[in-house]
Amino acid sequence: MESLDLTLFGLAIFLFAGWCFNWFLHVLAILYGKWKLHRPTPAVPPENLPGISVLKPLVGVDPHLFENLESFFTLKYPAFELLFCIQDEMDGALMVVKSLCQKYPNVDAKLFLGGKKVGVNPKINNMSIGYEAAKYDLIMISDSGLKMAPDTLLDMALTLTDKVGLVHQMPYACSRKGIASHLEKVYFGSQHAKMYLCADVFRINCTTGMSCLMRKNVVEEAGGLKEFGQYLAEDFFLGQAFLDRGWRVKITSHPAMQNSGMYSISQHHNRLVRWMKLRTAMLPLTMFLEPISQCMVMGAMVSWAVTYLFDWSPLMFFLGHVLVWFLLDYLQIKVIENKPLPFSKFEYIVCWFLNELSYLALIVQSHIDSTISWRGKKFRLRWGGYVEEIHTKQTV
Numbered sequence: 001m002e003s004l005d006l007t008l009f010g011l012a013i014f015l016f017a018g019w020c021f022n023w024f025l026h027v028l029a030i031l032y033g034k035w036k037l038h039r040p041t042p043a044v045p046p047e048n049l050p051g052i053s054v055l056k057p058l059v060g061v062d063p064h065l066f067e068n069l070e071s072f073f074t075l076k077y078p079a080f081e082l083l084f085c086i087q088d089e090m091d092g093a094l095m096v097v098k099s100l101c102q103k104y105p106n107v108d109a110k111l112f113l114g115g116k117k118v119g120v121n122p123k124i125n126n127m128s129i130g131y132e133a134a135k136y137d138l139i140m141i142s143d144s145g146l147k148m149a150p151d152t153l154l155d156m157a158l159t160l161t162d163k164v165g166l167v168h169q170m171p172y173a174c175s176r177k178g179i180a181s182h183l184e185k186v187y188f189g190s191q192h193a194k195m196y197l198c199a200d201v202f203r204i205n206c207t208t209g210m211s212c213l214m215r216k217n218v219v220e221e222a223g224g225l226k227e228f229g230q231y232l233a234e235d236f237f238l239g240q241a242f243l244d245r246g247w248r249v250k251i252t253s254h255p256a257m258q259n260s261g262m263y264s265i266s267q268h269h270n271r272l273v274r275w276m277k278l279r280t281a282m283l284p285l286t287m288f289l290e291p292i293s294q295c296m297v298m299g300a301m302v303s304w305a306v307t308y309l310f311d312w313s314p315l316m317f318f319l320g321h322v323l324v325w326f327l328l329d330y331l332q333i334k335v336i337e338n339k340p341l342p343f344s345k346f347e348y349i350v351c352w353f354l355n356e357l358s359y360l361a362l363i364v365q366s367h368i369d370s371t372i373s374w375r376g377k378k379f380r381l382r383w384g385g386y387v388e389e390i391h392t393k394q395t396v
Contacts, residue, residue: 012305019302019321022293026328029197033335036197037170039253041151041158046078049157052213053134057085057126058144059375061092063261069096071148073104080153082109083130087122089113093144119229120389122375123209131225137217143210147174147259156213156252165247166239168212169256170196175342179351180265182343184258186351187268189333191294191359200251205243209235211256218242231385232372233278255336269362274374276366282385291363295325295356326352 054072058065072082084097094111101109116128131139138160140153152169159167170193173184199206212235219225222241228234239249279286291297299321303314329352334341341348371390372379378390 008308012308015302015305016309018292019298019305022298023324025194025198026325026332028201029194030328030332030335032197032201033193033332036200036251037253037255037336038338039155041155044154044158049078049154050138051079051081051136052077052138052140052153052157053081053083053136053216054140054142054153055083055085055127055130055134056142056144057123058093058097059087059091059122059126061096062145064147064259065093065144065261066096066100068145068147068259069100070103071150072142073100073107073109074150075148075153076150077153077157079136080108081135082107083112083134084109085112085115085126085130087113087115087126118226119231120379120387121229121232121234122377124225124229124234128225128229134216137215138213139216139219140213141209141211145258145260146211147257149254149257152252152254153213155254159250159252160213160215163248164250165218165242165245166207166212166214166249167252168208168235168239168249169210169254170200170251170336171208171210172255172257172336174257174259176259176263179347180263180268182347183265183351183354184263184268185337185342186329186333186348187272187355188258189336190329190352190355193332193336196251203243203248205236205239205249207235207239207249208256209233209238210258212238214238214242215247218245218247221245230387232374232379232381232387233282233385236278236282237385269358270373272359273362273366274372276363277370277372277381278385280366281370281381281383284383287367291360294359295322297360299325 056069056072086094086097097111101107110130110133112130112133114129115126117125118128119125127141138157140156142148156167156169172188172193173181175181175185196206218241219238222245228237231237242249276290279290292301299318302321303318306312306317307314330348343351370381372381372387379387380390381387
């Protein structure tokens with residue numbers, strides 16, 4: 001009986017300490033975000049800036065593709081090239097790229113068709129020819145759904161100091177219409193931003209492949225871009241390759257503004273499930289840490305702990321816990337947005353609760369099936385982040 005009491009006491013202390021540490025991370029993310037993000041970009045003589053090759057892997061057309069790609073043609077940077085990579089010559093994105101090349105003839109833009117099979121990752125296969133043809137020593141990988149501010153590339157180049165080998169943007173989202181857009185902003189501006197900002201402080205690998213600038217010579221040391229074609233989460237392994245070689249990985253002050261023209265709550269949830277599956281395969285410990293790091297689960301567990309330790313009311317503690325978490329998330333998303341939020345406080349409340357309550361169900365869903373659907377293909381996920389493509393039999 002005494003050993004049971006000691007075990008319960010130890011568990012309660014552990015949970016309460018973890019809860020206190022969580023609040024430290026919340027406050028740290030808000031303060032660091034306020035200091036790090038949306039800094040004014042200083043003026044730099046053009047001759048002091050390195051050339052950058054921007055790889056743009058494209059698949060299909062969405063309503064915002066022209067707008068997103070045009071933002072790269074209008075970048076305020078002295079020396080860069082745009083390398084558009086399209087797998088299928090019948091892809092509608094081809095006409096969008098050609099029209100922009102005609103509109104901006106002075107921009108150094110090239111088109112690469114067909115890709116090159118170097119692994120199972122279709123994005124890496126798509127970019128391989130463009131990567132090999134890049135003329136600059138700095139490579140940027142940028143997804144088609146991003147809209148770029150004119151000075152973002154300059155900001156990323158200035159973040160790439162002597163000790164930094166890879167710079168990436170913290171994911172966020174442009175303002176669009178409807179509850180699905182608001183939900184994306186709440187997710188990327190709260191729990192996701194907290195993870196990214198704290199990871200940057202503690203130098204934990206949290207690289208995002210949707211927008212990252214890196215030194216090509218380091219990628220070549222690691223085996224070249226083709227080396228990462230065996231993973232779906234190539235961004236994580238690219239970041240780890242830099243860390244393993246003594247380079248730092250940093251986020252830039254401009255968030256990555258996702259601006260897909262095709263979005264919905266179900267698409268957002270499917271994306272989160274895919275990311276959860278990849279995290280679990282690469283870092284199995286997240287299978288246990290991710291659920292208990294959520295607001296509702298942590299609140300329920302620590303409510304028991306404080307009742308055991310201090311005889312506090314579990315219901316009142318739980319409600320206070322949720323309220324403070326809710327308010328800190330609101331402060332954080334205001335820091336990330338850096339201007340008035342594009343939705344009302346009521347819409348924020350609805351999206352916050354929808355995000356928190358659905359996330360646990362998505363975690364469960366991610367553990368039910370190890371297959372991943374991405375870019376029109378299916379993959380079977382293996383431990384360590386390795387994948388194999390699932391080829392379906394065709395019947396006639």
